[in-house]
Amino acid sequence: MKARVIPPVLAGEKISALAITEPSGGSDVAALTTTARRDGDDYVVNGSKTYITSGLRADFYTVAVRTGGEGAGGISLLLIERDREGFTRTPLKKQGWWASDTATLYFDQVRVPVENLIGAENQGFAGIMRNFNSERIGMTAGAVGFSRVCLEDAIAWARERKTFGKRLADHQVIRHKLADMYKRISTTQAWLETLAWRIQQGEQPIAEIALLKVQATETLEYCAREAMQVMGGAGYMRGSRVERIYREVRVNAIGGGSEEIMRDLAARQMGI
Numbered sequence: 110m111k112a113r114v115i116p117p118v119l120a121g122e123k124i125s126a127l128a129i130t131e132p133s134g135g136s137d138v139a140a141l142t143t144t145a146r147r148d149g150d151d152y153v154v155n156g157s158k159t160y161i162t163s164g165l166r167a168d169f170y171t172v173a174v175r176t177g178g179e180g181a182g183g184i185s186l187l188l189i190e191r192d193r194e195g196f197t198r199t200p201l202k203k204q205g206w207w208a209s210d211t212a213t214l215y216f217d218q219v220r221v222p223v224e225n226l227i228g229a230e231n232q233g234f235a236g237i238m239r240n241f242n243s244e245r246i247g248m249t250a251g252a253v254g255f256s257r258v259c260l261e262d263a264i265a266w267a268r269e270r271k272t273f274g275k276r277l278a279d280h281q282v283i284r285h286k287l288a289d290m291y292k293r294i295s296t297t298q299a300w301l302e303t304l305a306w307r308i309q310q311g312e313q314p315i316a317e318i319a320l321l322k323v324q325a326t327e328t329l330e331y332c333a334r335e336a337m338q339v340m341g342g343a344g345y346m347r348g349s350r351v352e353r354i355y356r357e358v359r360v361n362a363i364g365g366g367s368e369e370i371m372r373d374l375a376a377r378q379m380g381i
């Protein structure tokens with residue numbers, strides 16, 4: 110299965126999607142309800158997923174399904190190809206992330222061969238959590254990059270724009286905004302680099318990764334807000350990079366584990 114699926118995806122010839130979230134909720138992954146019932150050499154899948162990135166155009170879907178009892182111990186991961194009978198999709202419109210499509214998926218008696226099981230049966234939850242760690246690090250790096258663009262554009266504007274006889278950058282209130290953005294970005298980047306190094310050494314600092322994602326999305330939210338404030342009307346107009354980034358703020362704070370869930374996960378890992 111790896112040989113069939115991974116090379117064309119890495120080559121950009123095929124697209125893959127990860128389908129975990131359901132209409133009944135995304136935060137409580139262990140409560141998912143899409144079922145895969147064993148029938149001979151197949152699983153028969155029934156249920157629905159939503160907010161799935163590349164949900165419309167993907168060729169391969171890694172789908173979290175319930176193969177066992179309640180809770181985290183009853184979850185497996187199945188590879189489902191787009192052309193399986195009974196598998197349909199509808200598009201969703203969203204605030205940002207326009208570069209990818211997002212969809213709701215429906216599985217109605219979809220037969221999937223048992224060879225499509227990824228990993229061991231009922232062991233899917235651990236795989237989902239492992240994947241989240243790298244997704245969260247990636248989203249953090251993205252948020253730091255977006256924040257840097259906001260700072261860069263705010264500084265450029267503050268240097269050029271004049272109000273009340275001097276440059277915006279010469280008003281102390283504006284200078285402090287820019288310094289604060291730089292402070293928050295720098296601390297987030299430093300923590301990101303430390304954790305990236307520790308992960309490369311073989312560590313899995315789950316709590317810190319979760320909290321770093323919160324730190325990064327709060328930094329992004331602050332920088333997008335303050336950059337637009339510094340730029341005034343110009344920042345609000347389509348064509349401004351800050352306006353574009355502003356539309357990406359919320360999805361970063363919700364997707365890949367929301368800020369609330371990240372804090373909760375970290376607290377549990379800390380033994381609180």
Ligand SMILES: Cc1cc2nc3c(=O)[nH]c(=O)nc-3n(C[C@H](O)[C@H](O)[C@H](O)COP(=O)(O)OP(=O)(O)OC[C@H]3O[C@@H](n4cnc5c(N)ncnc54)[C@H](O)[C@@H]3O)c2cc1C
Pocket residue numbers: 126127128129130131133134135136137159160161162163203206211360363364365366367368369370373
């Ligand atoms: C653009 C986009 C793309 C996405 N792509 C994918 C994808 O490719 N694959 C995929 O599987 N999912 C995807 N998601 C789904 C995303 O992971 C979920 O939206 C997220 O996990 C939250 O789930 P939910 O929206 O169902 O909110 P819910 O779980 O219903 O939670 C609603 C709110 O309540 C808060 N909350 C929930 N429980 C608690 C609690 N115990 N304590 C405090 N607060 C709580 C949450 O933080 C959230 O703010 C995507 C979402 C978006 C917006």
